[in-house]
Amino acid sequence: MISLQQRIITRVNDCMQLAAKELAREFSPPKVQFNQRGRIAGSAWLERWELRFNPILLADNEAEFLTEIVPHEVAHLIAFACYGKVKPHGREWQHIMQSVFGLTPRTRHRLNTNKVAPTFSYQCECRSHQLTLRRHNNMQRGKQRYLCLHCNSILQKQ
Structure with a gap:
């Protein structure tokens, strides 16, 4: 059986490939870590080309991570690669969320954070x-x- 972390890494790679296809440009796969803490579900470290995900929130919210959080974070990397340093949830990121991933660009997740932030x-x-x-x-x-x-x-x- 494929581990939860491996499913997230696969989804990251799938999102990167989709972006490459839609934007006719190659992107190298980012480093993926599972060490994000607190209320934050995920974060993109642009210069390091790295994504971090919260393992506690992930364990309780796999579907949301696969459908929204992973594409959200990947979109940050893609926006950085295509446009350089821009506003984190600015029009470039929103464009990628909509045109590449077909998602409504939301700046915040709606996960229950009681377990990670009492x-x-x-x-x-x-x-x-x-x-x-x-x-x-x-x-x-x-x-x-x-x-x-x-x-x-x-x-x-x-």
């Missing part, structure tokens, strides 16, 4: 707030206090 409940005088791990740790270490934007009271751990 939040912590805090309370003010008027409502509950969800803080990121970084803000939670800053509060616990006494480095930072956060105020509610509505009632201006200090947030307290629930």
Whole structure:
């Protein structure tokens, strides 16, 4: 049975070949790593010609990676190869997403990130707030206090 990571690498290569065919230009296969962390599903390192994917999000969202996330990241490399340094989700990238991959260009994924980026409940005088791990740790270490934007009271751990 083909491993999940191997299926992603195959999809990357298929996307690169499709781009080569559609744009009548050759592209070398990028280095593919599975070391992306946090809420980010994937990233393209342009100068290194490298793609990184989040293995935790991948394990729970294989279909989305194959259909949207892999082409999204490959489109960044193709845009860089064809146009040089451009806006990450600018018109060149959007053009590649639409004309080469036939996809709606979305700048953000819609995956559930609770597993990779837990939040912590805090309370003010008027409502509950969800803080990121970084803000939670800053509060616990006494480095930072956060105020509610509505009632201006200090947030307290629930």
